Each structure stands twice: as C-alpha cells, then as structure tokens.
Amino acid sequence: MVPLFAPVRQNEPLFAEIQAKFAEVLRSGEYVLGREVAAFEERLSQQLKFKLAVGVASGTEALVLALRAIGIQPGDEVITPAFSFVASTNAIVWAGAKPAFADVDLETANVTVETVEKAWNSKVRAVIAVDLFGRQAPIEELKKWCQKKSIYLIEDGAQSIGVPNLRPDIYTTSFYPTKNVGAVGDAGAVLTDDAEIAMRVREISRHGGLTRDHYLRVGTTGRIDALQAAILNVKIPKLEGWTKIHRTLAATYRTRLQSLQDSGKIWLPEAPKDPLQHVWALYTVRVPQHRSAFLEALKNKGVGAAVYYPKIIPRQPVYSAPGEFPHSERLAREVLSLPFFAELSSQEIDFVVKQVTECCLSPSI
Numbered sequence: 001m002v003p004l005f006a007p008v009r010q011n012e013p014l015f016a017e018i019q020a021k022f023a024e025v026l027r028s029g030e031y032v033l034g035r036e037v038a039a040f041e042e043r044l045s046q047q048l049k050f051k052l053a054v055g056v057a058s059g060t061e062a063l064v065l066a067l068r069a070i071g072i073q074p075g076d077e078v079i080t081p082a083f084s085f086v087a088s089t090n091a092i093v094w095a096g097a098k099p100a101f102a103d104v105d106l107e108t109a110n111v112t113v114e115t116v117e118k119a120w121n122s123k124v125r126a127v128i129a130v131d132l133f134g135r136q137a138p139i140e141e142l143k144k145w146c147q148k149k150s151i152y153l154i155e156d157g158a159q160s161i162g163v164p165n166l167r168p169d170i171y172t173t174s175f176y177p178t179k180n181v182g183a184v185g186d187a188g189a190v191l192t193d194d195a196e197i198a199m200r201v202r203e204i205s206r207h208g209g210l211t212r213d214h215y216l217r218v219g220t221t222g223r224i225d226a227l228q229a230a231i232l233n234v235k236i237p238k239l240e241g242w243t244k245i246h247r248t249l250a251a252t253y254r255t256r257l258q259s260l261q262d263s264g265k266i267w268l269p270e271a272p273k274d275p276l277q278h279v280w281a282l283y284t285v286r287v288p289q290h291r292s293a294f295l296e297a298l299k300n301k302g303v304g305a306a307v308y309y310p311k312i313i314p315r316q317p318v319y320s321a322p323g324e325f326p327h328s329e330r331l332a333r334e335v336l337s338l339p340f341f342a343e344l345s346s347q348e349i350d351f352v353v354k355q356v357t358e359c360c361l362s363p364s365i
C-alpha cells in the first residue's frame, strides 16, 4: 500500500532532534509562548521573507485572526473560492462576515481577477485567495485589483508554504501534520509586512492585549503551542530541500504519465511558468470520465488516492449558497490526488505509475 501522505516519515529522520526539543521545553516550563515561539516567529518570517510572523493555533485560526485584524465585521462580505477546503469559508463566518463565492480557473484551480470580479459587490471588504494544491494564485494581479477597490488581499497559503512573497496584505499558513511542513498537531501562522496588522493579530490571539489585565480588543486563545513551535524550529530549515524534492517528484509523475494524458484518459497538472510558484502540496490529476471507478480501482490496487474536494463549498449543506460555478463543479467531479510527499521512494513511484497506467488502459474504466 502506498499512502497518500506519510507524516511519520517526515518526522522519523528528525526523531532525535525533535525528542531533544521536547525535553528542553518540558524542562524550561515555557509551555505557552516563550523562547521557542519567539524563535519560531523570527525564523519563519526570515524563511518566508515577510517582515513579521505571528504563530497561531492553526491555519483556520490564522485566517480568522487575519480577518479580524483588518476589521472585518458583520455586514461585510469576503470573496473566497467555491472550490477549496472549507476552512477559508468557515473563517469568514467566524469573523462575522458573509462569504461571496468566486469560481476558479480550470487549469490552476485558483481564483483569478476575472472570477473575483464576478463575485464582487459593494459589501466586499477582502479577498481570500487560496493557493490550492500548492500552486500560488495570481497574487500580483489580485493585489492590483484589490488596491483599486481599496480592499485587503489575504493569501491562504495553508498548502503553499515556500512560494515567493508576492506581497499580499497577509499570508497565512498551516502546519497541519500532512502539510509540506507538518507539526505533530495543529499549528499555523500569520505573516505580513504591516506592523499594525501583526500587532492586532498578536493581541487578538492573546486575549485581546499583550499586557496583563489591559485588553484592547475582543480576544481569544489563538496562539501557537510552544511544543509545536519547538518542533517547527527543527523542521522549517528543511523546507527548501523538501520543496525541491516535491518539484522533482511532480516532474517525474509528468514525464512518466505523459503518454496517458495523450490518450485523453487523465489530465496532468501543468507547472506554472515560474516553477517557484508551485510547491506541490498535492499531485492532483483530473479524470474526465468515470472518476469514481478509477478511484476505487486505484484503492483496490493499493494506491492511497483521494478526492480533494468532491463537493464545492456553496453546495455544502451548511452554506447552500446560490450562484453558478461551472469550473469549480467540474473540478469537484474530476479531480483525483495521487500519493505525494518528499519521502516517497522510487519503488513506490514506480508502483503508483504502474497502477495508474493499468487503470487508464483498463477497458472497464
């Protein structure tokens, strides 16, 4: 069986270092904030080239805090993709606002200026552009568009840690264990070049004020756990190396599956013109016909394939929002993600390629 993800394999080579960090934190008594969190924020801001980073409890919390820090409130709307993980939509609602869904581009699965323009109305105060599957959304174009409208751009980089800083107002990320850099539990971060925004995120995530018994805002317990920060201090320096492996693996899948694409059975994802703008959190192909048979066959053959995401967010029972999102609907029908992580062995790649090839050649699929 080749799993879709294998977070234990990311941790295994670092086991001794992580264990030592755990012991250090245990003995330090600094279980909340403290030196490991300060070091984590410093290291992450340097690595991702933002002036400031704030460690928070999860990628979802990062989005809620970002929205609250820019003053999103009831009556406001925030544009977010119809095809994505549900977290960005949930964050908008937790921040008190309403999601305004945008369709996505069929090739990139990301929002574009054209799709956000269609979702625009006068109540919109921000756009959350998700870098889906690790491919960066067109942040520069979106930023220009947001500037014209005098609204904020938040880049949801939960799946894209390591892409270039293209200067959104805020970049958020997640360290959920299966992400490109995984914690051993929940963790996230908010990054920005704006000191005022960073300060507000910090305050809101720490009960509303940085000084004890003096609260400036309605706050919460949204900060990162010191143990997670300590582990991430071991792992963040590995990011560039892991990202390079991801790009090589994506190129390998492409080369070895290309002939199947020519047969029309599957569509392979394109690398962007600037390869740095993709960190390949997932390798997501499209199967235009019989996706469920394809998926079942792969699973039966021992390939841990999965569908991210089978239903668009506006059609989830909790949201049931109106509107037509043809590309999102099509992606939800066709996408299928293959095993993808830096520690995948060459035998495992061979196995996945062989099984995908057999599925494509099978007359019953």
Ligand SMILES: Cc1ncc(COP(=O)(O)O)c(C=O)c1O
Binding pocket: 058, 059, 060, 061, 084, 085, 087, 088, 130, 156, 158, 159, 174, 175, 176, 186, 187, 188
């Ligand atoms: C695109 C996207 N946004 C936000 C999140 C939320 O991150 P977390 O699980 O850390 O809350 C995730 C992943 O889980 C995600 O994939």
